[in-house]
Amino acid sequence: MASPTIKLNSGYDMPQVGFGLWKVDNAVCADTVYNAIKAGYRLFDGACDYGNEKECGEGVARAIKDGLVKREDLFIVSKLWQTFHDEDKVEPITRRQLADWQIDYFDLFLIHFPAALEYVDPSVRYPPGWFYDGKSEVRWSKTTLQQTWGAMEKLVDKGLARSIGVSNYQAQSVYDALIYARIKPATLQIEHHPYLQQPDLVSLAQTEGIVVTAYSSFGPTGFMELDMPRAKSVAPLMDSPVIKAVADKHKRTPAQVLLRWATQRGIAVIPKTSRPEVMAQNLDSTSFDLDSEDLAKIADMDLNIRFNKPTNYFSANKLY
Ligand code: NAD
Numbered sequence: 001m002a003s004p005t006i007k008l009n010s011g012y013d014m015p016q017v018g019f020g021l022w023k024v025d026n027a028v029c030a031d032t033v034y035n036a037i038k039a040g041y042r043l044f045d046g047a048c049d050y051g052n053e054k055e056c057g058e059g060v061a062r063a064i065k066d067g068l069v070k071r072e073d074l075f076i077v078s079k080l081w082q083t084f085h086d087e088d089k090v091e092p093i094t095r096r097q098l099a100d101w102q103i104d105y106f107d108l109f110l111i112h113f114p115a116a117l118e119y120v121d122p123s124v125r126y127p128p129g130w131f132y133d134g135k136s137e138v139r140w141s142k143t144t145l146q147q148t149w150g151a152m153e154k155l156v157d158k159g160l161a162r163s164i165g166v167s168n169y170q171a172q173s174v175y176d177a178l179i180y181a182r183i184k185p186a187t188l189q190i191e192h193h194p195y196l197q198q199p200d201l202v203s204l205a206q207t208e209g210i211v212v213t214a215y216s217s218f219g220p221t222g223f224m225e226l227d228m229p230r231a232k233s234v235a236p237l238m239d240s241p242v243i244k245a246v247a248d249k250h251k252r253t254p255a256q257v258l259l260r261w262a263t264q265r266g267i268a269v270i271p272k273t274s275r276p277e278v279m280a281q282n283l284d285s286t287s288f289d290l291d292s293e294d295l296a297k298i299a300d301m302d303l304n305i306r307f308n309k310p311t312n313y314f315s316a317n318k319l320y
Contacts, residue, residue, distance in 0.1 A: 001040040001283050006268060008186040009209045010156075010163040012107065015075055016263050017283055018043025020215065020272035022050050023225055032274050033059025037068050039279040045189075045215075045270040046101070047079035047112055048093065051127045053100035061102045075107040079167060080152070083128045085116035085143045090151035094160050096122065109161035110189055111148060113168045113310060116141035130313055145173060146180045153183045165189065167215075168308070171204055178208060187211045191308045192262060193219035194237060194301040206266060213268040216308060217258050222272065223307040231307055242301060246294045252285075259285040261298050 003017035019041040024032050029052040033044060037059070046056050060076070063069055078101070084093040098104060118139035120128035132139040155161040165187035166177065177185055188205045192198060192214035205212050216222045218238060223231035237243055238254040247254045255278075259269045263286050271282045290298075 001280065003040075003042065003283060004263075004286055006211050006266070008108075008163050008211055009184055010186045012162055012186075014108065014163075014187070014211065014268060015041075015043040016268045017041075017259070017286060018045055018075070018077070018213075018268065018270040019279070020270040021046045021052060021056055022272065023222070024050070024052055024272065024274065026052050026055050028274060029055035030058035030062065034063050034068075035276050036279055037063040037074075039276060040283050041279065042069070042073055043075040043077065043107075043268075043270070045077045045213075048081040048084070048097055048127050049079070049112060049129070053078065053097055057101040057103070071103060076101060076103060077108040077110065078106050079110045079112035080148070081127060082113055082115055082117040082130075083120045083141075085111075085141055085145075085148040086119055087143065087147050087151045089119055090148065091155065091158070091160070093122070094155055098160065105159055106161045108163045108165055108187060109152065109155060110165045110167045110187070111145070111152065111169075114145055114166070114170075114173045115310065116143040116145075116148065130310070145176065149177060149181060153181075156183055163187070165210070171201055174201075174204060174208070174210070184208075185210050187213050187268070189213040189215055191216050191306060192267065193217050193258065194240075194243070194261065194298050195219045195234060195303045195305050196307075197299070197302040197304075202265075202267070211268060212266070213270060214262045215270055217262055217269050217271055218255065219258075220307060228307060228312065230305070230312065234303065234305060240301070242297050246290065246297070249294070250288050250290070252288060253281060255282060256285040256288075257290070257294075260288060260290055261295070264290055264295075 003015040005013035019036045152164045163186035165185045167189035220231035243254045
């Protein structure tokens with residue numbers, strides 16, 4: 001089983017169904033990546049902030065050594081954490097992340113969030129997280145997104161990243177990037193599920209030739225693992241009568257319907273699971289089509305509720 005691919009504006013082909021690596025425990029991460037490669041995944045969505053890039057690299061190295069894949073068969077995505085937005089910090093941290101993955105280029109490297117935090121040296125704490133002191137102090141950096149993007153472009157010039165993109169940008173940041181970018185963002189990775197559809201943002205990106213990648217396609221489910229009250233305040237999407245009825249109609253699972261809802265509209269997905277049978281199910285989610293009636297019913301489910309808000313992680317008042 002293989003995922004279809006989408007052509008990026010950089011000229012490279014990106015698998016449309018990939019594998020997400022957030023909250024994959026270090027103890028099982030290498031095996032999870034290895035098993036996902038065995039199941040047919042070729043795109044892996046990692047990040048410095050996930051704290052498991054070394055283990056991801058071990059899984060990849062083992063799969064290559066065992067002859068399951070070659071490096072060039074894989075599409076490895078990682079992200080620049082906010083404490084590394086300063087122009088002189090971008091390349092050194094990218095090189096460290098590449099070393100953790102045991103590779104010499106990323107297929108795609110993203111700005112994780114459009115907000116710069118003050119630099120924390122990796123020897124002090126890695127990954128650094130949101131807080132300067134590792135506890136509660138948020139210190140912003142004065143580096144602009146334009147400056148950081150310039151440093152990201154140099155990664156492409158030096159062959160450290162084949163494509164570069166952004167994540168968690170809203171429309172105004174996308175408009176700005178389009179003005180100053182020498183290399184246009186190839187992808188925009190955003191929270192996208194029936195409870196948070198962001199149709200105007202998706203349309204803006206797609207009109208500008210920027211491929212949208214949906215994260216947290218299952219909505220609150222991924223955030224239940226964090227015990228987030230906001231996630232518990234709504235019904236799980238997989239239990240929704242609308243999604244279940246569409247799934248029954250097409251003889252698929254609710255998860256497959258949620259993934260197909262995105263991929264059918266030209267959006268890439270990166271679901272996460274540690275269970276091999278579920279990995280296969282999620283990868284096998286592009287071989288059927290929802291009809292216009294299904295799409296209309298799902299469009300009606302938008303609550304405009306966002307789970308992955310920075311303030312959910314660093315508010316002293318625990319807004320989530
Ligand atoms: P997700 O939407 O993939 O949901 C994961 C949860 O759904 C897990 O509890 C898993 O066990 C369950 N699940 C997966 N497949 C299932 C199936 N077929 N049936 C039933 N349950 C199933 O959650 P996520 O981890 O939030 O998002 C996916 C990936 O997106 C992340 O791993 C990460 O790579 C990326 N992400 C990026 C950002 C960002 O800021 N750029 C933020 C969040 C997530």
